[in-house]
Amino acid sequence: MIFFKTASMGFPDFVHVITAPRTLAAYRLSFGTAFVSACINAVFGVIVAWVLVRYSFPGKRIVDALVDFPLALPTAVAGIALTELYTPTGWVGQYLQAAGIKGAFTPFGITIALTFIGLPFVVRTIQPVLEDIDPQIEEAAASLGANRWQTLTKVIFPVIVPAVLTGVTLAFARGIGEYGSVIFIAGNMPMKTEIAPLLIMTKLEQYDYTGATAIAIGMLVISFLLLAAANFFQWLTSRNLGKA
Amino acid sequence: MGIELKNVYKKFGDFKALDDVSLKVDDGELLALLGPSGSGKTTLLRVVAGLDFFDEGQVLFSGRDAQNQKARERGVGFVFQHYALFRHMTVFDNIAFGLNVQPRKTRPSRQEIRAKVMELLKLVQLEWLAERYPWQLSGGQRQRIALARALAVRPKVLLLDEPFGSLDAQVRKELRAWLRRFHDEFHITTIFVTHDQEEALEVADRIVVMNKGRIEQAGTPEDVYHNPVNAFVLSFLGNVNFFHCRLEEGKAVIGNTTLEVPGLSVDKPQPAKLYVRPNQFKVSRVFSKAAFKAVVEYVNPAGTIVKINLKTESGERIYVEITQEELKQLKIRKQEKVYVSLKDVSYSEYVKDNS
Numbered sequence: 093m094i095f096f097k098t099a100s101m102g103f104p105d106f107v108h109v110i111t112a113p114r115t116l117a118a119y120r121l122s123f124g125t126a127f128v129s130a131c132i133n134a135v136f137g138v139i140v141a142w143v144l145v146r147y148s149f150p151g152k153r154i155v156d157a158l159v160d161f162p163l164a165l166p167t168a169v170a171g172i173a174l175t176e177l178y179t180p181t182g183w184v185g186q187y188l189q190a191a192g193i194k195g196a197f198t199p200f201g202i203t204i205a206l207t208f209i210g211l212p213f214v215v216r217t218i219q220p221v222l223e224d225i226d227p228q229i230e231e232a233a234a235s236l237g238a239n240r241w242q243t244l245t246k247v248i249f250p251v252i253v254p255a256v257l258t259g260v261t262l263a264f265a266r267g268i269g270e271y272g273s274v275i276f277i278a279g280n281m282p283m284k285t286e287i288a289p290l291l292i293m294t295k296l297e298q299y300d301y302t303g304a305t306a307i308a309i310g311m312l313v314i315s316f317l318l319l320a321a322a323n324f325f326q327w328l329t330s331r332n333l334g335k336a
Numbered sequence: 337m338g339i340e341l342k343n344v345y346k347k348f349g350d351f352k353a354l355d356d357v358s359l360k361v362d363d364g365e366l367l368a369l370l371g372p373s374g375s376g377k378t379t380l381l382r383v384v385a386g387l388d389f390f391d392e393g394q395v396l397f398s399g400r401d402a403q404n405q406k407a408r409e410r411g412v413g414f415v416f417q418h419y420a421l422f423r424h425m426t427v428f429d430n431i432a433f434g435l436n437v438q439p440r441k442t443r444p445s446r447q448e449i450r451a452k453v454m455e456l457l458k459l460v461q462l463e464w465l466a467e468r469y470p471w472q473l474s475g476g477q478r479q480r481i482a483l484a485r486a487l488a489v490r491p492k493v494l495l496l497d498e499p500f501g502s503l504d505a506q507v508r509k510e511l512r513a514w515l516r517r518f519h520d521e522f523h524i525t526t527i528f529v530t531h532d533q534e535e536a537l538e539v540a541d542r543i544v545v546m547n548k549g550r551i552e553q554a555g556t557p558e559d560v561y562h563n564p565v566n567a568f569v570l571s572f573l574g575n576v577n578f579f580h581c582r583l584e585e586g587k588a589v590i591g592n593t594t595l596e597v598p599g600l601s602v603d604k605p606q607p608a609k610l611y612v613r614p615n616q617f618k619v620s621r622v623f624s625k626a627a628f629k630a631v632v633e634y635v636n637p638a639g640t641i642v643k644i645n646l647k648t649e650s651g652e653r654i655y656v657e658i659t660q661e662e663l664k665q666l667k668i669r670k671q672e673k674v675y676v677s678l679k680d681v682s683y684s685e686y687v688k689d690n691s
Contacts, residue, residue, distance in 0.1 A: 228420040231387050234407040235414040236434035237489055246437070250424045 094305045094312070101302040109306040114282055115291065119310065122288040123318075125199055126267030129206035130214075130260045136207075137214025137259055138252070144215070145222040159215050162208050167272025174205050175276040197279030202287065205273045210263030217259035221252050254326050261322040268315055337398050337411075337492035337525050338363045339384060344393030346379055346549075353379040354390065355549035364523040366516075368536035370572070371546035377529045380546070381495050384527065385414045397493075413491030413524075417498040419482040421470040427481050428466040431456055434489035456484040459518075476507035496528035500535065512539050533573045537561060545569045570611050570683045577617075577654050579610045583684060587626075591650045595678050596626045611683040614657035619644070619666060620675045627675035630654065632668055644668070646676060 098106060109115060144156055162170060178185045178195030185195040195201050225248065233243040271289045278285040286294075288311055295304035339361040346354035353376045361367050369377040382388040383395060386407035395402045402410060422430050429436075431453045435444055444452065457463045460480035470478060479499060486494060499515070500508040516539050519526055530536050536543045537557040544554045545568075553565045564570035571578075582589040584605040588597050620627065630646040633653075642663045646654045654676060658666075668674055 226418065226420060228416050228418065229422060231407070232414065232416060232420040232422075232485075233433070233437075235385060235387070235410075235412055236437065236485065237408045238433070238437040239408065242437045246433070247422055 094308050097302060097305040098309050101306065105302075106306050106309075109303050110310040114286070115288075115307055115310070117283045118286050118288040118291045118307075119314070121199060121202070121285065122268055122311070123314065125202040125206055125287075126264050126270075129203045129210055129267055130264035132203070132207050133210045133214040133263045134256055134260045137211060137218060137263075138256060140211070141215045141218040141222055145219060146227075159212050161212075162210075163212050167209070167270070168276070170208065171205060171273035171276035174201075174208060174273065178204060178277060196277050197281075197285060199285060201277040201279075202274055202285065205277045206263075206267040206270055209270055209273055210267055213262040213266060214256070214259035217262065218252055218255045221255040225251060257322060257326045261319060261326070264322075265315065265319060268311065339493065339525065339527075340394075340396040340399070341380075341384070342394040342396070344380075344383065344390045344395065346376075346383060346388065346390045352376075352549045354383065357393075357549070357551055359544060359551060359554065361525060361527060363525055366519045366526045366539065366541045367528070368540035368543045369527060369529045369546060370531070370533060370536040370543050372531060372572070374548075375546040376549040377531075377546045378497055379549075381497055381527060381529050384493070385412050385495050386410045387414070411489075411492045413486030413489065413494045415479075415482045415486050415494070415496045415499055417501055419470070419478045421478060421482060421485070423470050425469075426466065427457070427462070427468050427470070427473070428453055430470065430481060431485045431488050433485065452488060453484075456488055459487070460484045474507075475503050476511060479503065479511065492525065494524045494526040496526070498529055498531070500532075501530070508535075515539060537573070545572060547572075564683055567609070567611060567683065575614050575655055576682060577612045577614065579612070579652070581608055581610045582606065583608045583610075588678070588681075588684075590628075591648075591652075593628055593648075593650075594626060595628070597678055597681055600681070600684075608684050610681060612678065612680075613682045614643075614655050615641075616678065616680040616682060617654065617656045617658075618677045618679050619656060619658055619662070619668070620677070621666060621668075622675065624675050624677060627677040628652075628654070630674055630676050632670055632672050632674060635663075635668065635670060637663060646674070648676075 101109075140159065144152065144159075175182075175196050177183050178188070178201055180186065180189040180194070180196075182195070188195045193200070195204070229247055230243050233247045238246065269289060271287075271293075274287055275290055278287060278290070280286050280290055288307060292304045292307050295301075295307065341357055341359045344354050344357045345352075355376070357376070357380060359380075369380060371377045379388060383390050386402070386405060386409075397405070397410065422433065425433070432449050435449045435452065438444075454463065454466070457466055460483060462477060462480055462484075465473065465477060465481070470481070473481065483496075483499075496515075500511050503511065512535060515526075515528075528539075540557060542554065543557055543560050545552045545560060547568050553560050553569045555563075560569060561573050564573065570576055579588075579590050582605060583597075583600065583602050585602055586597060586600050588595045588600070588608075588610055590610070628646075628648045630648045632644060633647050634643075634645040636643040637660065640660070641657045642660060644656045644658065646656060648654065656676065666674075
């Protein structure tokens with residue numbers, strides 16, 4: 093459908109639409125913030141999953157359930173809540189303001205929203221793999237003379253890297269397409285904080301259907317290439333891990 | 337390296353895993369820790385390895401307190417029950433791991449590591465598996481790789497946790513013999529945990545029998561088998577028949593049968609528990625007053641010894657083992673009547689007279 097609609101506009105027009113400064117800025121913003129937040133989630137997701145798997149503490153089950161919260165929450169609600177928190181007068185925003193950082197209505201704000209939305213994807217893909225790791229392999233490494241850092245980098249990470257990549261890819265993919273939670277906190281200033289999905293919406297509202305589909309195709313192709321690359325990398329790292 | 341434990345205690349919550357354990361392991365000894373599950377034998381091994389910490393007491397390595405030494409500083413090779421191989425590494429890399437993580441100053445060169453790993457693979461007779469991954473190996477092969485990996489760092493002590501527990505009988509036998517040969521050649525102080533008495537009796541220089549966190553007896557296989565200090569050790573090291581009886585001079589009265597017990601001397605007749613190993617019975621077709629009259633319930637002649645289940649007139653069941661030659665002479669079959677007397681007694685224990 094998207095392709096047929098776009099085909100009606102002709103190639104020069106297509107190139108013109110997707111290379112317009114406003115479109116390029118939106119692409120950069122969407123992919124950039126999605127990428128950064130996926131990277132942040134890679135770090136925090138591993139930490140959260142590790143704590144949930146390896147430690148027992150009071151309220152662990154509640155924390156475990158909370159991980160899924162961003163998935164259950166309607167994205168618009170999440171967006172409004174986050175905006176409230178990060179505006180210069182909000183609970184978190186006022187401290188950021190004091191530190192000279194603007195929370196809401198900046199790419200930073202968008203990244204916060206995407207990190208929030210993406211976290212469960214990373215945690216939930218890493219968790220089962222971590223649960224699968226026999227704590228004895230850490231003891232084996234220790235008895236062979238490895239220190240904590242060596243055990244982590246040589247024994248644990250290689251095993252969980254494929255899962256981390258999968259989780260990060262999922263979070264990234266979700267981040268690219270995320271709409272509801274972002275539009276509130278973004279502020280939607282063209283060229284600055286306007287994400288690609290919003291630009292598509294804007295075009296649609298202006299009855300510029302071909303323009304909207306052209307941008308959509310741009311996203312589609314880039315997303316596809318990125319995901320293909322991520323999958324290839326995953327295959328590369330996991331092919332030697334074996335079954336069980 | 338000699339190891340000594342002095343009055344070691346270890347609790348998990350309310351559970352006493354180690355309860356006042358003192359043990360000396362001589363340099364170059366092959367020691368078996370034998371006991372039922374939950375007896376504390378694995379905990380003891382992990383305490384020596386530095387993987388678990390004890391609450392009270394002392395662990396000495398060559399006379400020096402090891403309290404503050406972490407697992408990786410103890411020079412201990414540990415082989416886990418389920419091998420704990422690194423599944424993302426080849427067999428080669430698994431064995432080389434202990435060498436590769438050494439600080440740059442002491443780390444051998446690549447060629448030296450390569451030579452060392454190949455030497456170890458040769459030792460465990462698996463040179464051709466160097467490039468395989470752990471999941472491509474059988475249980476026995478994994479176990480041997482785990483051993484090679486532990487040996488790569490030249491441990492002063494080798495600790496094995498149920499090393500042959502999850503292998504099938506044939507492989508288990510082979511590896512047992514291999515471990516014994518290996519130890520005879522290299523004389524590394526070795527402690528292994530097992531719940532299999534046969535394994536302990538066959539392989540170890542010395543056996544430590546544990547129960548409920550305590551050491552019941554420590555001694556040579558011969559010693560613990562023939563001179564058990566209590567009924568637990570006796571019954572854990574092989575099958576045994578148990579009778580309530582009354583001991584008199586040279587006799588044991590069980591129900592209304594009086595059996596002769598050669599060499600038994602008692603101060604005065606008194607009630608006792610009598611333990612008899614299956615091979616300490618004499619089975620005969622000739623009537624004797626000093627014998628149980630019993631019916632043969634089951635004869636199993638498969639194996640080097642013949643296993644027989646008997647039921648006495650008074651309803652007690654006895655498990656007897658005789659040689660194939662004896663069976664040939666006796667020619668006993670199911671449902672036939674035989675007379676069972678005692679050749680010897682393993683252990684007897686006086687009980688307080690309640691009557």
